[in-house]
Every structure is written in structure tokens, then in C-alpha cells.
Amino acid sequence: MTPVNLIEATKVYCRLFFDQSCRCLFCGQTQSHQVCPSCLVLLARLDGPLCRCGLHHPAGSPDGGIPAPLCGRCLRQPPPFTASQAPLHYSFPLDRLIGRYKYRGDLVAERGIEQLLADTPCPWPDMDALCALPAHWRRRWQRGFDQSQRLTDRLASLWGMPSLTALTRQQATPMQQGLSRRQRRRNLHGAFACTRPVTGLKLLLVDDVMTTGSSARAAAECLLRHGATEVRVWTLARTRER
Ligand SMILES: [Zn+2]
Ligand SMILES: [Zn+2]
Structure with a gap:
């Protein structure tokens, strides 16, 4: 990097820090939080009775009670x-915030996400530990961090629970978009490996977003195969449709 680029890079970083650290990430209003109170109430929440897959189910329990009932699709493939x-719906503008963080490594966006986490109680404090649904090392290297692991560690400290690094992703999963359910499953076959003993543990798997749930299924299967007694899944956001 030339000295000029270094100066420019420093300027960009400083601008980012001084301009955005005191502005709402959504509306740009100057204030003391990353997400201002007016924008916070606009984020779509996924309240209400839930199926095991995390989507609405009229017979479900609003507070995540177990056992969760099954929708038609989950009955066919439990x-x-x-x-x-997931506390939040994955839609505008939250999708932009998660994208900024995940794909551009924007640490100001991470502070916004941490603010959202601070308002979120643990739905199941009876679980033994949190476990990140990890990215493949190549993706982690490209991004410079693993957002699921950072999210898990943050939640572990907020909720006062241990964070157990028990999974690795052995394959860089190809883009899942546009693939059928069966193709997604095939892509994820053998994608995860368990790297430490989990026998007898009730584990809460953590990720940023759940879309089809295929990765969560594959990771949960891996943990159960290695002796975990139960796996539940928590994500910051979830798409409404699969
Ligand atoms: Zn705002
Ligand atoms: Zn379901």
C-alpha cells in the first residue's frame, strides 16, 4: 500500500468512526445509539406461537415452550x-444491516447488532451451552471473522451461558439460492464435523439468519450423532417463508 492509500484508508476509517458512531444505522439521525428508538420499533418481530421450524403455528407456544408442534412440512420431514x-424477521432494513456486517466486515454494523441482542432474553436458559453454526475456514478467512462465532460469544456473555466451539464446517457449501430442498440437503451432507465431546449435553445452536433451515438441520444432526441429548436453534433473524 502506498503512503497516499494509507492516508486515504485512515481517513475512511476515521470518517466511518466519527460520522456513523453517533448516527442511527437505519435513518441516519444523530443520536446516542446505533439503532434509534423510532427505528427499533419498526423492525419486524417474529412474536407468537411457533412451530419447531421457527415459523408461525396456531397451536404453538408463544414463549418457545417444548415440545413445539409441527407444521405440515415439519410433519413430513421433522x-x-x-x-x-428468532426474535426478528429477516427483511428490510435488518437485512441491509446484517449484510453490511457479514459481507463488508463493518464493525459499526456489529455494534448495531449488539444493541439488538442486548434487548433479547434467552428463550431457553435450561440449555447447557451455546454452540455456533460455523462458517467454512475459507469464508472466515475472506471475511476476516466468523459472524456466528462472534454472535455466539456475545450471547454467551449476555445470557451467562458457556460457549462451546464443537463444530467445524468441512465443506465450503455452494450457494444454496435457487436449489431445491433435496439439492440443498445433498450439498450439506457431511458438511459439519464435531471436534469435541458433546455427550449428554443440551446445546443451543446459534446463527445470524435462518432461511431454509438446511444448515441448522445438518449441524444439529451432527451434534446428535455425537451424543448431544438435545439441540435447539436460535438465530437473530428468520425469513418468513422457506
Ligand atoms: Zn433511526
Ligand atoms: Zn414447521
Whole structure:
């Protein structure tokens, strides 16, 4: 890097820090939080009774009670995890915030996400430990960090629970978009490996977003195969449709 580029890079970083650290990430209003109170109430929440897959189910329990009932799709292919929950709907503008963080490594966006986490109670404090649904090392290297692991560690400290690094992703999963359910499953076959003993543990698998749930299924299957007694899933956001 030339000295000029270094100066420019420093300027960009400083601008980012001084301009955005005191502005709402959504509306740009100057204030003391990353997400201002007016924008916070606009984020779509996924309240209400839930199926095991984390989507609405009229017979479900609003507080994530176990056992969760099964929707038609889950009845046909029951998820290996016993429940899943996400506080927020993955839609505009939250999708932009998560994208900024995940794909551009924007640490100001991470502070916004941490603010959202601070308002989120643990739905199942009876679980033994949190476990990140990890990215493949190549993706982690490209991004410079693993957002699921950072999210898990943050939640572990907020919720006062241990964070157990028990999974690795052995294959860089090809893009899942546009693939059928069966193709997604095939892509994820053998994608995860268990790297430490989990026998007898009730584990809460953590990720940023759940879309089809295929990765969560594969990771939960791996943990259960290695002796975990139960796996539930928590993600910051979830798409409404699969
Ligand atoms: Zn705002
Ligand atoms: Zn379901």
C-alpha cells in the first residue's frame, strides 16, 4: 500500500468512526445509539406461537415452550432440533444491516447488532451451552471473522451461558439460492464435523439468519450423532417463508 492509500484508508476509517458512531444505522439521525428508538420499533418481530421450524403455528407456544408442534412440512420431514426461535424477521432494513456486517466486515454494523441482542432474553436458559453454526475456514478467512462465532460469544456473555466451539464446517457449501430442498440437503451432507465431546449435553445452536433451515438441520444432526441429548436453534433473524 502506498503512503497516499494509507492516508486515504485512515481517513475512511476515521470518517466511518466519527460520522456513523453517533448516527442511527437505519435513518441516519444523530443520536446516542446505533439503532434509534423510532427505528427499533419498526423492525419486524417474529412474536407468537411457533412451530419447531421457527415459523408461525396456531397451536404453538408463544414463549418457545417444548415440545413445539409441527407444521405440515415439519410433519413430513421433522427437524432434528426440538425447537427454533428468532426474535426478528429477516427483511428490510435488518437485512441491509446484517449484510453490511457479514459481507463488508463493518464493525459499526456489529455494534448495531449488539444493541439488538442486548434487548433479547434467552428463550431457553435450561440449555447447557451455546454452540455456533460455523462458517467454512475459507469464508472466515475472506471475511476476516466468523459472524456466528462472534454472535455466539456475545450471547454467551449476555445470557451467562458457556460457549462451546464443537463444530467445524468441512465443506465450503455452494450457494444454496435457487436449489431445491433435496439439492440443498445433498450439498450439506457431511458438511459439519464435531471436534469435541458433546455427550449428554443440551446445546443451543446459534446463527445470524435462518432461511431454509438446511444448515441448522445438518449441524444439529451432527451434534446428535455425537451424543448431544438435545439441540435447539436460535438465530437473530428468520425469513418468513422457506
Ligand atoms: Zn433511526
Ligand atoms: Zn414447521
